[in-house]
Each structure stands twice: as structure tokens, then as C-alpha cells.
Amino acid sequence: MLHEIKPEQHPPLGQEMADAISTCVHCGFCLAACPTYKELGQEADSPRGRIVLMKEVLEGNLELESALPHIDPCLGCLACEPACPSGVPYRDLISPFRAQSESKRQRSLSQRLTRWMTQFTLPYPKRFRLAAKTGKLAKPLSFLLPRSMRVMLDLLPPRLPKQQDWKENYPAIGNQRARVALLTGCAQSVLDPDINTATIEVLNRNGVEVVVPKNQGCCGALSWHVGNLPQARQFASQNVHAFPEDVDAIVTNAAGCGSGMHEYHLILKGTADEAKAESFRHRVQDVASFLMQLGDLKTPPDLGRTRRIAYHDACHLANAQGVRAEPRNLLRMIPGVELREINDAHLCCGSAGTYNIDQPEIAASLGKQKASNVIATAAEVVATGNIGCMTQLSNHLTKQESGIQVQHTMQVLRDAYLASETE
């Protein structure tokens, strides 16, 4: 698509945004893949429509305030990317656009308060833990709060798991085959710290030494995907320095974090860490992808019983990182596992970072549909690779009174390894 954007007027990512727009041929293939187009049924709320709107704003032909009601509902799920034959890198447009429009937009007091709350607490495990505990106490008073904050409280689990801390080093069990550094994540380490423990266990058992860098922080994806560039930069910069060079990979086990870290070159463009970010991002790998690449994995013992597992594609794993086959293959490796596919697998579950809080209606509708489709698989467990999806799935499965257990792929695998020792 032709445009009249002057990239130099939109630093630091004007060129990236303009290039993404140029690549779009306006064919409309993305409409079929977009969850919000499916929900809202109007052109302006489709990827193609949003690209045009962002183009118009960047050209100066449309007021930002006119475009935002259609840009804001974008989940950032990137389902449009694999659907696009022309190869539009939509991620290079949406996040930079959000970052640059943040300073120019008007937000209501309650919106600002909610944003501040999420961004001040979620990325910091200690603050989040405290806030979550306080929030739990506040639940009975939630009717006094604005809608978005009530949603936040609803998402808190009834009880938080016990706090866990990790050592700096976990040696490989047996012959060492590789050495990786693990991002422990922020919200995940509070909401379900067992995911990290399971990840370390699975890696160790397959001959991988795991280091947990002390100075790491939140990956910055939450901030980046909602347009808070200064905060995203601070976290990204902290991490490119915190993670060691002498590891085979920087391993993530939360899809959102992995995808955010793959975008460090965008986040840190124009800063002193630009070059470092470029090499850093190529070393980031999701744990499922790392394991499959390592190959020759230990097969869990055969307990002689079948287990029906549905696998849910986290958008930031499937669409953003192209990791679809790997987690499925890991699950299939477990003797007796019957893998079930979920109908409309390409549709986001509605979690999408803080989307639940920002766009509660669409998030709830998508969550409900996803839960129904999971239930239809008649699986015992639904496995996935992202804490956000896990929270959303649990929430909506519970609402539909389903007993299907939600687990991270690494937890399923770890449990399969341990089964031999307990039975």
C-alpha cells in the first residue's frame, strides 16, 4: 500500500512502521484470522482496517482520537501475521504505534489509575504479590470499584501459591549437553512459580544446566505491548546486561515474554543497547523449541494408561514465535498421551497481556468460546505455554463448571518424568 508517511517524523521506529504499511496489499486475507473482526464484524476493527487507520494517523490525515477506538481493541495476538500472504510484519507497526501515541492521547482518570496499577505491580513480583494479597481482601468491596479494576480482582486466584525462590545454578543431571539461562518472569513467578521449577527439572533431566541470572527483571513485554516504551526500555536494558553471554540459549517459558524479548531490537532502537539487543534477541528461545532442537530427549516411563490432553496455542508462541509443532511433539513423546486439537485453535483466548483489564467484554467473549472449545475436546488436561492463557482458561473453565485441569506443557512433562518415581 502506498503512503505518504515521513518516517523521520516518527522516531525511533518510523521506518519500521512505514515498511510494514508498504508491504500490505489490502487483500483482506487477514480478516478471516482476526478475533476482533470476528467479534465486532466491522472493517475498522480488522487488521487491514487498522493498518489503514494507523497509516492515516501517521500521515497526519486522521486524528489519533478517531483511530484509537479501533486500535485499542486489537489484542496484539498477531494471528494476522501467519494469515498474511504478503508478509506484513504487523508487530512492527502495532507496538511502535501504541508507544508513540501513548504520550499524545487522553485517558480518563479511571483508565489512568488502572494502567498505573497494572504497570506498577504486575512486572514486579514483590509488589504484585503484595497487591494480589491486598486485592483478595478487597474482593468483597469490589462493587465500589470501576469496571476495569473489578475485572482485575476477578482474575486473582482464590489463593496464591507459596512463594518460591530459585538458586542461581541447577546442574544438569547426568551428562551435560547444554547450558541455558532462564527468564523466571514476573507475574508468572507469583501466580504459578511451579512452572519455573518444572522447566528447570525437565531441562536438567535432559542434560541441560540451567542458570537463573540474579539481576534479571520483567521482560518488558507487558509494558511494550501496551505502549509504555520508557518502562519497556528500562526492563529490556536491564535484561540484556543481566543475562550471560556464555550460554547456549536464553530460555523462556511464557509465550508473551519470549515474544517481547524477540522484539528487544525494536524496544531498544536508538539507545546505547541497540547493538546488544540485536544479538540478544536471536539467542532467546522458548523452552519447547529449545528442547526439540536439542533432540534425543528422555522418554517418560510408560504407565500403561491413556491420558487425553488438549493443547492450546498461545498466540505469542504460535503466531509471534512460530512455535506450534514443538510443544505438541513434546506432549506426544509421553507414552499414553492422546493429543486433542481444539476447534478454532487460531482464535486468541482473550488473555493477551492486560487485555482482560482493558477490553473486558471482548476478552470475556473470547474466553468463553475458548473454554467451550476446550471442553468439547473431552480432554482431562489442557496444556499451554503461557501464564496469561492459563489464568484465562482456568477462569473460564471454572465458570463453565469444567473440571479440566490447566497445566503448562513443562508441568505435564515434569509430572510424566516424576510419575515413575512416585508409582
Added chain:
Amino acid sequence: MEPLDSLASIYPESRFSRDAAFQAAFESDGLTVFRAKPRAVVIPESAEEVIQTIRWCHEHAVPFVARGSGTSLSGGSLPVADGIVIALNRLNRILKIDPVERIAVVEPGVVNQHVSDAAASEGLYYAPDPSSQSICTIGGNLAFNSGGAHCLKYGMTSNHVIGCKAVLATGEVVTMGGESLETVGPDFTGLFVGSEGLFGVAIEITLRLLPKPEQFHTVLVGYDSLQAAGDAVSAVIDSGLLPGALEIMDALSIEAAEAAVACGYPPGAAAVLIVELEGPREKIEQERQQLDEILTSTEPFAQRVAVDEADRLFIWKGRKSAFSAVGRLSPDFLVQDGVVPRSRLGEALVRIQQLSAEANIRVANVFHAGDGNLHPLIMFDGSQPGALHRAEELAAKLSRLCIEMGGSITGEHGVGMEKRDFLPEMFDEPTIRMMHRIREAMDPKVIANPGKMFPGKEAPALSKVGLHPLEKAGVISRE
């Protein structure tokens, strides 16, 4: 009260918009060289709302364009500047699937693929398969008599629409055809199909469904030259075989598709041919041997048979994504849709290559070889001064080439905005006059998608040289 306010009163606030964002989002379709901002966009959720809207347009003599998913490649759903866009996406109910009569009754906003999905459990499907079938709508398919790879064997949309209820531009609701293939009098449904929205808007469409073929035999064949692939098509047809589809892609389009979906076409091929036989198992077993012999005699350098359904879809994925995939090779392109007699396919390809070389403009070729429907994709970089103009000049030459060779300016994309200048070159004056009279019978005020198909006074002819008069007037703009 402003007239527009009375239109607004038909709709809840959320489904009537004169907002700048809507005007921008709807300003063009699959052909982005044309843009025009509508006065308002309405999003009806019932046929009744469509009827009221058109009655309003008729009363106030305000032009309107109905729009599905906006995938037209001829500018067919381009808004009329200052007119109304009727977005039919939410009229997307499948009203009935009758497996006994093998028909489906649908609203116009139903996505093509969704008809087949809904009929799949009955072992049926809807045959016409435009490459955009995952998103294009039946209403648009009907308006432009869309084709697709499998129309060689099964015919175009017009062969599959057996009835339709429509709102004419006068606001009258009429019924054409019905649930039976036999009709009374002239084929009015056939007249409505392909009328490019100039008569009115279909609100209920009755489609024919076919039993899903029992077996497919899909072969991907690589050739050293485009000519060899073209000759192979003739050899297949001359043998008496009627494949479901016969498609050719040239080196440039293969390169694009490969980049887009890694479709695994034979590396280094100057052209690939996709042949698909389909039908009852026994028949296919017999035909595939015949096909093998023919293909072997055409001396391909590579050949691959789809091993299963997934593999078959994988082969098709390359072909179906080819248009948009060319976006990877070139920032802008014009898709052409000319038809030449199949027997002159090889000759046409050579001429296209010559014209492309003379103009020094790259042209990728993807085509429905079986019925001589060419899709040259003219690549250009619109940011270069004059590049669009030169591309349009080449497009004009290609259209004229098709007419000269006894073919047509459009096979399946329609005349739309893009090719309306060429209509008088294809038809003589009495024929064009007849077309106008028919149109005026349906739309006396010329408010239904005016400016498309005919180079007429309601919107001055599109000039291939210099600015379009509407552009000069600042009414429409081209990027």
C-alpha cells in the same frame, strides 16, 4: 432535519457512522490504487434494514455501494465519493441447508468457505472457489460472477446461484429463480449475477451444492519453460480429460508463493502446472493413468503427486496465496484478469513477455490455464514518479491484447472501476445501449454502484493518461 439524519434514524448509533475512521477504513477494496471516502457507512443486521436504506437512497437520489469483505480486485466495491457504503458483513446467516435438494439459502455476507464448512457434514460443498474464498462473501461473488481454480469443470458463480431475492435500486423487493433448477421465462437470476451491484443488492441467495468428490488426484508438475507448461495444458484438454482444475504459475509467482507459504514447488522451475482430477474413485484410478502418460510425454523436469489431503491443500496453498504474495516481491502491483482462447494461450504468454520486456516492467503470471483466464501481475513501485502510470499503460496493452485475440477483458474479477474504459472496445454500440437500458430498468436514478462497469456520464471515464477527471476535481484519489 438533514436528510442523512433520517438515514441514521434507521440504525442504532453503533451501526451508522460518518466518522472519519470509518471513511478511511472503507475507502478502498482489494485494488488500492483507487480511493474514495463515503459520506456514511451503515452496517445492517437484517434484510429489512437493507431495504429501508436503499429506499432512503432512492428517495434522496444518493448513490450507494454494497460491500462484503472488500476483496474486489477491480475496484468493484470502491465507495462512491459522498455516497453510502452498505457493509453487509453482519448479514452472515446461513438460512438453510437442504441436503436432499442439495441447496443452501444464505444471506449475502456469508463467507464463501463457510458455506462449504456448513455443508461438509452432509457430504456437500459449494464449488466456486475464488482464491480469497476464506474471506470473500457470497454477495460479492454473485455481484461479480466470481470464478476460481475449479470453475474449469464446474462453471462460474452463475452456474451455482439458482435463485435470489434482491432489493432493486428502486427499493422494490423482487424474487428471481427459486429452489429448482428449472425456471420460468428468461434466466433473470443469471442476469442479476455479474451485474456488479448496478441493479441492486441481493439479500437472500439460493446456492446449488455438489457432493464432495470421492477422490482427488493432484499433480504438481515443473517445466523448464512457460511455453512447455502451456503446451501441456493443451495436451491434457485435447486428450478429452476434464480436470477439476488446471493452473499455471510462472517463475516470479512461484518465487512469491514460496516466500509466503514455503509451498515446496520444484526449485528452478520456469513454470509449474497444477492438475487436479476429481470424481468417483474408479474413474479417477483410470484417468490418472491416462494423465500420467500425457504428462510424461510433455517432458516435465519434476513431478509430484499429493500423497494425502493435507499435502493436496499444501500444494493449493501456494497457488491460492500467489496474488497477495507478490506483495513480497514488489511494493505495488496491478492484477489483470484477461481471457484468451485456450488454444492461443502459448501465444498470449509470449506476447505478454514481450510487452513486459518492452515496458521494462516485471510481470508475474498466474492463471487458470484450462479456461484461458490470465492473471498477469504488473509490478511497480508506486513511490516512484510515473510508475503507476506506466503500469496502467501496460495493463491497457494487455487488456487490448486479450480483446484482439478474441478473448475478454475480464474472466472473473469483473470490470469494476479498473477496466470500464475497455467495455466499448469489447462490445459494439447497440450492445452497450442495450446494457444501459437494462440497467435503467432496474435503477432509473443511477444510484446503485454508479461509476463502475460503464464509462458513463455519471462518473467520467477513467483516463489511462494523466489524472482522472474525478481526481482533478478532488473527488477520488489514487495513491
